[in-house]
Amino acid sequence: MRILITGSRGQLGNELKRCLSTMKAEVGPIPVNYLGAMADYVDCDELDISDPIAVSQWMDTHAYDLVINCAAITDVDGCETDEKTAYKVNALGPKNLAKNCAIQGAKFVHVSTDYVFPGDTPGERVETDVTGPISAYGRTKLAGEQFALAANPRTFICRSAWLYGYVGKNFVKTMRSLGRRLDEVTVVNDQLGNPTSANDLAYEILKIALTDAYGIYHVTNEGTCSWAELAARIMEKSNLSCNVVPVSSMQYKQANPESANRPHYSALKNQRLTDTVGNEMRPWQEALDSYLQHLPELEG
């Protein structure tokens, strides 16, 4: 099998690489179909996915069975101030890749986000629920989903949320760093979602990509919490005495007026996963504890 992984230096890209090179994930072995797979790992220096000519040229000179797009502009607040650039990468990038996958008959996995939902009603979202992003990041990611699905019939959209990997920046690492320096941190308590291990997501993506059941999947660790609850568990499990002070989104926005709006209820239900390859996503607490245990050894 020949595989291309774009945005490979990011959180998810690194976990896909770890899974494919060791043939195991934290939750179990990688399907044997990937034994001996040849994977190209590229990031923006080697292949800028927003450049249609560069993508065509790359795909013309390489043949793939599977392309997994982890490349994105993931700075949610930054996307508000430069939606044009975010659109080029998050919307036109997957379009460029999907178009070229269709030409060579490759499967395409595009990773998306819970922020495609408005999150204005309590509960979990299933794959068929109506979208309606309330941020520039969400709008550009939703456009990317739509372009990818339209350009290649062999497309999987994997929506995940609140991702943390061993390599790169994330909320868990930020909280640990603040927790070592401060006595207290203020964290939003009225946005609910699913913290998700990038290693667990990588594992499920590799399972999904073996099927022909194309379309949209929700892939998050099981269970829902607020950012403040997540921060409290990070402090506790990291043996940090820093106090987590819960604040509302409105209070946070007043203190950070440039920040993007984020959905209150964007927790995802892994319905399609359960109905197809099986939902092996762990409870978020278990995945987080495992991450915190491995972090000192694997942090990058």
Ligand SMILES: NC(=O)c1ccc[n+]([C@@H]2O[C@H](COP(=O)([O-])OP(=O)(O)OC[C@H]3O[C@@H](n4cnc5c(N)ncnc54)[C@H](OP(=O)(O)O)[C@@H]3O)[C@@H](O)[C@H]2O)c1
């Ligand atoms: N992080 C989350 O909480 C979260 C939640 C839900 C869904 N997702 C989605 O999951 C996927 C992976 O996220 P992640 O957290 O692994 O992201 P990440 O760590 O920010 O990695 C993204 C990678 O893409 C690269 N990139 C940016 N622009 C590019 C371009 N034009 N061409 C090629 N590569 C480019 C980045 O390089 P630079 O660092 O040099 O810009 C970075 O290495 C993304 O699609 C994201 O939208 C993420």
